[in-house]
Amino acid sequence: MTRPRASSWILPTLVLGLALSGCQLGTASVAIRGKELFQTCVPCHGPAGAGRHEVGAPGIAGMSDWYIQQELRKFVSGARGTNFDDLEGMHMQPMALSLASDDDLKAVSQYVSSLPQPRRIATIHGDAQAGQALYATCIACHGVNGQGNEAMKAPRLAGVKDWYLVGTLKKFKSGVRGSNPADPEDVMMHSMTATLADDKAIQDVVAYIETLKP
Amino acid sequence: MLERFLTGASTYSQSIDHLIFLIAALVGFWLVVAEGFLFWLIFRFRHREGQPSQYITGEEKHLKRWITIPHMLVIACDVLIIVGAVKVWMNVKQTMPPAEQTVRVYAQQWAWSFQDAGPDGMLDTGDDIRTVGELHVKVNTTYHFELVSRDVVHSFCVPSFRLKQDAVPGRTIAGWFRATRPGTYDIQCTQMCGIGHSVMAGRVIVETPEQHARWVQAAGSPYTAQAANPASHTHASLDLSTAPGAEFAEVRP
Numbered sequence: 049m050t051r052p053r054a055s056s057w058i059l060p061t062l063v064l065g066l067a068l069s070g071c072q073l074g075t076a077s078v079a080i081r082g083k084e085l086f087q088t089c090v091p092c093h094g095p096a097g098a099g100r101h102e103v104g105a106p107g108i109a110g111m112s113d114w115y116i117q118q119e120l121r122k123f124v125s126g127a128r129g130t131n132f133d134d135l136e137g138m139h140m141q142p143m144a145l146s147l148a149s150d151d152d153l154k155a156v157s158q159y160v161s162s163l164p165q166p167r168r169i170a171t172i173h174g175d176a177q178a179g180q181a182l183y184a185t186c187i188a189c190h191g192v193n194g195q196g197n198e199a200m201k202a203p204r205l206a207g208v209k210d211w212y213l214v215g216t217l218k219k220f221k222s223g224v225r226g227s228n229p230a231d232p233e234d235v236m237m238h239s240m241t242a243t244l245a246d247d248k249a250i251q252d253v254v255a256y257i258e259t260l261k262p
Numbered sequence: 263m264l265e266r267f268l269t270g271a272s273t274y275s276q277s278i279d280h281l282i283f284l285i286a287a288l289v290g291f292w293l294v295v296a297e298g299f300l301f302w303l304i305f306r307f308r309h310r311e312g313q314p315s316q317y318i319t320g321e322e323k324h325l326k327r328w329i330t331i332p333h334m335l336v337i338a339c340d341v342l343i344i345v346g347a348v349k350v351w352m353n354v355k356q357t358m359p360p361a362e363q364t365v366r367v368y369a370q371q372w373a374w375s376f377q378d379a380g381p382d383g384m385l386d387t388g389d390d391i392r393t394v395g396e397l398h399v400k401v402n403t404t405y406h407f408e409l410v411s412r413d414v415v416h417s418f419c420v421p422s423f424r425l426k427q428d429a430v431p432g433r434t435i436a437g438w439f440r441a442t443r444p445g446t447y448d449i450q451c452t453q454m455c456g457i458g459h460s461v462m463a464g465r466v467i468v469e470t471p472e473q474h475a476r477w478v479q480a481a482g483s484p485y486t487a488q489a490a491n492p493a494s495h496t497h498a499s500l501d502l503s504t505a506p507g508a509e510f511a512e513v514r515p
Binding site: 088135138139141143145 | 370375392393457458460461462
């Protein structure tokens with residue numbers, strides 16, 4: 049009787065190994081894939097996802113997974129980032145289209161939401177006390193502490209950079225965002241911003257939001 | 263001939279194809295002749311029984327002719343190419359046939375947006391139609407375009423029109439095209455412009471007069487009119503109010 053030769057099990061093992069290496073992503077690989085995909089975001093949103101004011105890229109680190117997915121899907125479908133005057137949105141829209149699949153979209157959203165929230169630096173000066181009264185309108189969806197509400201599709205506001213909130217409220221007010229029926233949340237925000245009379249009101253309410261603890 | 267690979271859909275696409283073909287044919291001819299001659303020489307003066315391979319310095323007059331005569335012939339071909347190229351350049355870039363419609367093309371990182379002059383044919387009036395990512399044009403109509411960049415250098419390229427033009431920040435660059443075939447064609451950026459350069463795409467939709475009229479009518483609907491309101495911007499560096507055409511406020515009465 050001859051001993052089984054080494055080659056008799058090496059080949060099947062190799063084949064099995066190769067076959068398994070092509071298998072669907074596990075949890076660990078989703079995180080790795082998300083980190084890989086995030087490299088595309090880094091030039092504008094920064095290596096920590098903290099955002100860059102000079103290019104209008106908001107801090108995205110630590111935003112809720114569901115919210116990032118929701119907005120990325122809006123960019124992919126063209127519901128967001130296709131307004132003639134929304135220059136920052138038009139930056140983002142083609143970048144979102146570079147996500148090849150829904151799995152990739154989920155992976156990068158998950159990764160971004162896992163990043164620690166960036167530090168806040170005040171860049172605007174509003175009257176937080178006057179803002180508190182104005183914020184009453186926002187509570188129904190965004191919550192008393194600006195923590196957001198997935199059921200209402202309302203993102204967290206506490207901890208979001210003030211310049212981004214001011215810019216976005218102005219876009220909502222002017223209809224640069226919130227004029228496309230394909231984006232019902234934005235349409236709602238467009239009408240909600242009617243309660244903010246002018247730039248000062250916008251600055252005040254943002255000043256108040258900045259006092260909320262994320 | 264190139265049309266077999268890429269639709270030609272503008273009046274000058276053929277003349278550009280012919281020019282490319284002329285250059286390829288002349289240069290290709292000389293490539294084959296020169297390489298063939300080189301290999302023939304290698305074979306002809308190879309090492310043989312009783313005779314080593316020969317080194318010829320080429321200083322004698324009868325040898326130098328093998329250089330000078332082809333040289334003259336190549337120069338003659340060069341002149342032919344230059345004449346052809348200048349003719350096409352004059353026709354495509356240097357002369358503008360009278361405009362029947364005008365459109366402004368905005369390039370930005372990483373999207374194309376357009377301002378159609380609308381029914382009155384004048385830019386920056388109330389009936390302008392502003393779109394993002396899609397340029398709608400009427401077939402067999404001469405369009406003048408004003409190309410502007412909102413940030414960095416881009417290049418407006420419609421391969422099917424054989425059209426390519428750089429957009430330079432701070433400058434308004436004029437050009438023209440006349441589409442000959444209804445259909446949807448790609449717009450791409452052909453100047454490296456940042457991380458999203460490869461995804462900076464758009465479409466030009468060439469329509470029949472009826473289709474175009476329908477589009478113009480639909481573009482005047484309340485949603486578009488509202489969306490086209492200029493915005494108050496948060497970033498001075500990206501402020502559209504400094505861009506041409508930002509001064510008008512309302513779209514259509």
